[in-house]
Amino acid sequence: MRKVTAPLGVVGVIYESRPNVTVDVAALCIRSGNAAVLRGGTDAFHTNTVLVSLIRQALEENSVDPDAVVLLPTDRALVNELLTATQFVDIIIPRGSQSLIDFVRQHSRVPVIETGAGVCHTYVEASADLDKAANIVTNAKVSRPSVCNALDTVIVDGSIAADFLPILAPRLAAYQVEIFADETAFPILQQAGYPHLQHAGEADFGREFLDFKCSVKIVANAGEALAHIRRYSSRHSEAIVTQNAALGERFQQEVDAAAVYVNASTRFTDGGVFGLGAEIGISTQKLHARGPFALEKLVTEKWIVTGDGQTR
DSSP states (O other), X not given: OEEEEEEOOEEXXXXXXXXXXXXXXXXXXXXXXXXXXXXXXXXGHHHHHHHHHHHHXXXXXXXXXXXXXXXXXXXXXXXXXXXXXXXXXXXXEEESXXXXXXXXXXXXXSOBOOBOOOOEEEEEOTTSXXXXXXXXXXXHHHSSTTSTTXXXXXXXXXXXXXXXXXXXXXXXXXXXXXXXXXXXXXXXXXXXXXXXEEEOOGGGSSOOOOSSEEEEEEESSHHHHHHHHHHHOOSSEEEEEOSOHHHHHHHHHHOOSSEEEESSOGGGOOTTTTTOOSEEEEEOOSSSOOXXXXXXXXXXXXXXXXXXXXOO
């Protein structure tokens, strides 16, 4: 008896603008023995067409069936056909906005692995080194705001808010970050002269900004911070900045997310950074794959049993 890895089969991937996904998905599927059916967005259709033609040419030159990688037209009707092709497609992976992921989840009859949208928080706890915290928050927000591991909400302990927010403010102002502040944070940032300030509404929490924008929430203690994260997190990447080791460990144990950080930026959640290579996305699910969804998650397993007349 042996347990061996086996390809998932035909992997359907529905994604939006970025044409690099075309190459990443095709390479990962070929390497893991899967076939890929790709449905990219209209913005990059011509680029995707050229890329897939090159991939198919390379496959043919290396005696691999070029139909191992197929690009679908952008006709919306074909999306529904792909989502219901239970006899021909083994798994569907949506990569893109929350609306795309929700649509696929609601309409697919084929099993779905979500590469979830990121609503990422950083909690600056009362014992935090404030300069270190400001550096972490700034990096998480501005280094590449359009990706899923970028920060969306800064949670600040109320006992240090008046000290921390004026330290953070000029760093975010340098990138013209628009801040949606709750009723406690707003007057502190206003007094600090923050130029891009708005009052936060309920919709500004649990919101993936994907832009030079973030919200600020003031809490009374760690319990309140954890409750806020439980309510609004998309279970992607969450962070705490603290010098309290026990609290940091508690945060990592209690927070339900694919990646949980102590004293580091959420921007590290990435297949390449984690040593996994290219990724299809960051899975926020608990079954089959969680976190960076790379090569080793594009396979399943099966048992190989060789007998000599045994019966049961």
